[in-house]
Amino acid sequence: MMKPIKGWGMVLGLAGLLMGLAANGAVAPDQWEQPAAALAEQIAGILGPGQARLTIRNNSSIATGEIPAIRRLLEQDLKAHGVMASGEESANAIRVTLSENLRERLWVAEIVEGNETRVAMVHVERETTVTSVTPDQIVLRNERIFTSQSNYPILAAIETNSGIIVLYPEKIITYVLNSTGSREQDRFAIPDRQTRKRDPRGVLLSADRGRYFTAIVPGVECTGTYSIPADPNAAYADGSAHCHDSDDPWPIADPGSPNGGPKIKAFYNAARNYFTGVVTPSLGVDLPPFYTAALLPRPDGAGLLINGIDGKVQLVENGALKTVAGTRDWGSDFAALHSGCGAGTQITASGSGEAVTDSLRAYELPALEAVPASAPLSMDGTVTALWSAPDGKSVFAIVRKAAGQGKPDSYEVDRVTANCN
């Protein structure tokens, strides 16, 4: 049930291994002291004072370079209990196996005295591993700003002055962000008006850097305030949220972006995962059902780019619906990015297919053909939502990271910006 480490995980794993090898002969990390002491105590309790041969087998993901240090710790602790682990001639043997399961490490000692073998074991909490992604021309850069500690899907998020507001299907949580990660500060429940969704979606809008926010999920709209605490270490923020049933259309097409154009809203099909095609104000043409929309500056004003549920990308411009070519590699999520490079605004689109590692790529639409404007940016997971930041100068992405067969997914919020080449 273990999943092989891939990509950057492999690089980091190798780095860890090299560090472990370099540490050969050094002092064992503090984390091994407690389990070594506990195991030695159990062994001594079974064996009593005397001599025994000590062998150690590593069946776990602990780096080989750490084993000598663990051995030294065990020898010291056994000695403290009167058991000398250097007795090569001794009839007694202590076989220690460093093992692990899906949840924790397990150190097992088989204590052999003549024909009798008894067993002692201690369990050790697993340390978590950290992975990262790297930026890669226009050059898109990726910065992870939040990682969920739970496997609940993240639908949307907005940054505040000191942290982040995160929208989940059934709750809104505010977090303070600091150098070590995130700390939950306040949470607001969203009434369970609707059944769960297979591909849950939502919108989170803010004003005044998160001081006021509006969260929309199928069937419910919540408005809230969030006061940034004077003391960043305060346990609770002074916030509130009020939710009510709502079938109102959802704001789409990057409201608040600097691209100009009308504020467009679209009716969302609460029983599905797409917009019905009915938008307000009317654009003078019937739209097909679509997943995603983005507003783009065009020579004659603004155009609304939509991604239909049939996979076609179309541009609504001057009351006409036109098919955009060159979008075969696009996934169903895209957002406008006002980079200031090239034409000024690009479309950032997720990749198509079922890749475990998704990508984002910037495109320009000089006519009715999408032209790549950047190299693909690897996203270390599947992009499940993408929207423009309020100033339009970056886009935010929700990335679902598959933990492997039989394990729940995790989610993170990434900010993607562009540098002009």
Place this chain on the structure above:
Amino acid sequence: MLRRIVISWLLAAMALHAVAHTRPHYGGTLRIEIEGDPWQRPDGLARRLVLDGLTAMSPDGSVQPALAVEWKSENDDHRWQFRLRAGVHFHDGTGLNAGNVVAALTAICGAGCPWTSVRAVGSSVVFLGDAPLPNLPQLLAEDEFRIALSGAERSTAPAGSIGTGPFQFASLSNGVLTLAANESCWQGRPFLDSLEIHPHRSIRDQWLDLSVGRADLVEVPAEQLRQGHEQRLNLVVSTPISLLALTVSDSGALGNPNLRAAIALAVDRSALSNVIFQKQGEITASLLPAEVTGYSFLFSTERDLNKAHELRGGVSPPTLTLVAEAGPVMQLAAQRIALNLHDAGFTVQVANAGAPQHVDLTLKRITLESSEPGPALESVMRRAGLATPVLEQKPAGLYKVERETLDTRIVIPLLYLPRAYGVGGRVRDLRLGFDGTPQLDGVSLEDEP
């Protein structure tokens, strides 16, 4: 020339059709072919799609809310109260309430339930046990405790097929079972409109239908995984999750524990794995895999014929009867085991399942239902016929329970095997649950919506 034009036209048509999207879209019918019966218990595919439990197993094998949203235990796990999810309806529109949950559970196990009594208290279901029930939430996630609406015989649906799951019975025609999306499913409407399940199809026919596009999902037995790779099937394979075990009667000729111990030492697991299961299994002498406990290496898998002879002590027991659960591979495995035991001085006759005579040895498969060691051990032991609650939760205590259980030689673990499926090109987002079954409620198709 004409041929070239046609090919170009086809390629162009394919390119036009190759529109991209990553968000799953709604619609379409998934065609599944299976060897067994979709309603069989446990693990019938249709049961899993139509019925929910009070609890469910998450992808990592831990218990999570399903029809019950929360639960608590009192009186040292002798009393459990499960509060039901509000607003859930059975497929026929009947509201889910504590009364119909109690009726369903009573219909499932009657007097043979793991609990002493179950009753409705408001919107909760209360279980009482003479013995502690520390693993009840995990137990209730198992297939056999899924909730079907009792007393719905007037319905056109087969008995026990009206549930609250993502799909509902639609029709059974010419042996093909059709399930339709439950539009008001509490978990959200599935992406697929319907499923067609073609039961009792041989593996050979399943693979043929997959290759010509007549099926979207077919079975790949562990012993044919290598062949599946060679035929370049698109495979989805679980971790080794299905325990192949020999259960041994402790009455009759094998009431002598030394004879049972001799049998345990005589079985050649390596030969079973290499020859019968084509090296696709993990040899084990423990009830739970290493990934769940971390200590399975403490149970030796070595064959020791000398010791087996020694334990038999010259005793020649009467001919033993070995029965294997259904399936030709299980029969082959049983015959192999009979040869192993012959090497140790036993005479073994392999009989068909359902044979009326006394059965000494049974070869069975037990699916691991949980990744939590305590509940997993209790579940495996119960399915092996050892209905003992496992009160321990810590590794040392669980090891002791497992050691004591295996020392009785009433159950002899042999191999852990994976589950695998061949998947058609238009199927998206197919994942397997912790127990290796396909999670079809999250699947979508590349069809036009």
